[in-house]
Amino acid sequence: MSTATLMKPQKPWQASTQQRLISASVFLVAAAISYGVVAATPMKGKLAYVFVFFASLSVLDFFFHLVTRGISAAKDAVARTVVAFGICVAVLPIVSILATVFMRGYKGLHFGLFTHDMKLNSVSDPIAQGGLLHALIGSTILVLVALVISLPLGILTAVYMTEIRGRFMRPIKFLVQAMSGVPSIVAGLFILAAVVYPLTKSYSGFVGSLALSILMIPTIARTSEEVLLLIPNDLREAGVALGGTQWRTVAMVVVPAARSGLVTAMILGIARIAGETAPVLLLSGGGDQVNANPFSGPMGSLPFYIWKSYSVGTEESITRAWAAILVLLVIVLVLFISARLLSERRTNK
Amino acid sequence: MTTSENQKDPEKNMQTPSVVSSLGSVAKTQSAPKSPGSQALGVGLEARGVHAWFGDRLVLEDMSLDFWSGTVTALIGPSGCGKSTFIRTLNRMHEFIPGAAMAGSVLLNGQDVYAPGTDVTKIRLKIGMVFQKPNPFPSMTISENVLAGLKLAQIKVENKDDLLQECLERAGLWNEVKDRLGAYGGSLSGGQQQRLCIARSLAVRPEVLLMDEPCSALDPGSTLKIEETISHLSSTMTIIIVTHNMQQAARVSDYTAFFLSDGGPGKMVEVGPTGEIFSRPKDKRTENYVTGRFG
Numbered sequence: 001m002s003t004a005t006l007m008k009p010q011k012p013w014q015a016s017t018q019q020r021l022i023s024a025s026v027f028l029v030a031a032a033i034s035y036g037v038v039a040a041t042p043m044k045g046k047l048a049y050v051f052v053f054f055a056s057l058s059v060l061d062f063f064f065h066l067v068t069r070g071i072s073a074a075k076d077a078v079a080r081t082v083v084a085f086g087i088c089v090a091v092l093p094i095v096s097i098l099a100t101v102f103m104r105g106y107k108g109l110h111f112g113l114f115t116h117d118m119k120l121n122s123v124s125d126p127i128a129q130g131g132l133l134h135a136l137i138g139s140t141i142l143v144l145v146a147l148v149i150s151l152p153l154g155i156l157t158a159v160y161m162t163e164i165r166g167r168f169m170r171p172i173k174f175l176v177q178a179m180s181g182v183p184s185i186v187a188g189l190f191i192l193a194a195v196v197y198p199l200t201k202s203y204s205g206f207v208g209s210l211a212l213s214i215l216m217i218p219t220i221a222r223t224s225e226e227v228l229l230l231i232p233n234d235l236r237e238a239g240v241a242l243g244g245t246q247w248r249t250v251a252m253v254v255v256p257a258a259r260s261g262l263v264t265a266m267i268l269g270i271a272r273i274a275g276e277t278a279p280v281l282l283l284s285g286g287g288d289q290v291n292a293n294p295f296s297g298p299m300g301s302l303p304f305y306i307w308k309s310y311s312v313g314t315e316e317s318i319t320r321a322w323a324a325i326l327v328l329l330v331i332v333l334v335l336f337i338s339a340r341l342l343s344e345r346r347t348n349k
Numbered sequence: 350m351t352t353s354e355n356q357k358d359p360e361k362n363m364q365t366p367s368v369v370s371s372l373g374s375v376a377k378t379q380s381a382p383k384s385p386g387s388q389a390l391g392v393g394l395e396a397r398g399v400h401a402w403f404g405d406r407l408v409l410e411d412m413s414l415d416f417w418s419g420t421v422t423a424l425i426g427p428s429g430c431g432k433s434t435f436i437r438t439l440n441r442m443h444e445f446i447p448g449a450a451m452a453g454s455v456l457l458n459g460q461d462v463y464a465p466g467t468d469v470t471k472i473r474l475k476i477g478m479v480f481q482k483p484n485p486f487p488s489m490t491i492s493e494n495v496l497a498g499l500k501l502a503q504i505k506v507e508n509k510d511d512l513l514q515e516c517l518e519r520a521g522l523w524n525e526v527k528d529r530l531g532a533y534g535g536s537l538s539g540g541q542q543q544r545l546c547i548a549r550s551l552a553v554r555p556e557v558l559l560m561d562e563p564c565s566a567l568d569p570g571s572t573l574k575i576e577e578t579i580s581h582l583s584s585t586m587t588i589i590i591v592t593h594n595m596q597q598a599a600r601v602s603d604y605t606a607f608f609l610s611d612g613g614p615g616k617m618v619e620v621g622p623t624g625e626i627f628s629r630p631k632d633k634r635t636e637n638y639v640t641g642r643f644g
Binding site for chain 2: 232234235236237238239240241242243244245248249252253256257259
């Protein structure tokens, strides 16, 4: 037998058990300190624990590594703690939101939510009565119509900015960036003044979608622009060198190559508008019954339902609002994951 | 040989360039290599006093060169001497670079590709190009890649399967991919991808094939395969290959042109049959370069 067969696979670059134990004890000491400090001083709440914990952890880590391994290891340890703190600051609110929505929302969930509307019920009725159907259908139609308007416009804007690079590229880039900061209520008021008062004079889902498109186009255009810029120039040159016109090269080579990124742009656009309340409130009203026609009559939507239920303020209505938030969140999440999976499956094959 | 004698497609009403006459004298001073008798199919592509600029910087000065049909011409020279820029002027890819400018004329079958009113997409159909880095279209399968040029240029063909097989065979790739034509182009190895790109160029039936360092990213085995492909193709079309590999130039080409830049714009030092350039170059600088004494 050669010696090679006696060798066991090892990972000498990883921390040993002893080092791990030491790190864990430093961790525990820091936790104990934070507990003690919060108990001994007038500081209160969970955030105080987090702050004191990270502060004491970085100090302990620094001195421990300074003594055992020198100054650069000590700096490294502090940097690691700071990064971990940053991650917590970024992730905690999201986890907290998800947990709260789930904890409060699941009590209001029942099958009738997806089969009934609120035509015969008020939001203060017992939770088992009435449902979200009108809001679900309304939100879906609002988002789909907005998507049909915004997706081609957004992608074509991005194509203009990355492929055609015409004379108006800079002003358009500037406008798109400025537009992505437009408050949603302003978009709603604009459509109200530009379309509803002079033309339609009534609530409808379509005008709501118009306002949502104003919010959606810049998001799609900016994301698509970044995605199209990532496509290597080689591909454009190859397309043109084969005798394709610029337009056909963009349509057949560049855009398909960017497909998964463009799907992401679409998802971000939908995520941007799915929860918008203000323009919907102004323009689509908020019916309590199913209305599948975007061109006439008030149209319900999930954000509107949430706002209305929550503002009533009874125990039942607030539970309804949380249930609707949970449904909205799950829909956006499912959409996000399925679009991701779809685009990845196509590119990985 | 004048341009009018050489017009193979008079029915294609491209305008005869007026600029040729003014630069004709330049062209005459550059003696074109004599074509071997067996391959005397005429001049397929002629560069006449081609200059190229990027912004204000002249990068290529007064390049006049004839490319004979059915031959392989290698362009050699150190980096930055304008070889790639030169071949990109031949199929009008030069103009894609912002700030690019050019002067002179490029004649394809006697007609100036830069003449006003020329349909540039038709020019690029006739003058195909293979790039330094293999660049198959990532969203397309192998067969879609090969036939992409037809779709891009909106050309109808009777039997796509035959064309697909023919192009892949000519590119020396058929046996390796015939069982997985539906796989994505990106799933091939680098050398196979480059041969796929060659097959893709062949599908639109170009008269001239420009190759910009096609083997620089490939291993010796793939390089050998591509060189075999080049020798197969050269009997039916004009091939112009830029290469940094002097053995490759010696192996595949009939003619070799040596480009050099002395810090300023790139110029052609010498052109001739490959054997002469490598064994008895007329210019001292060519001799230094091909023997590896500099560059």
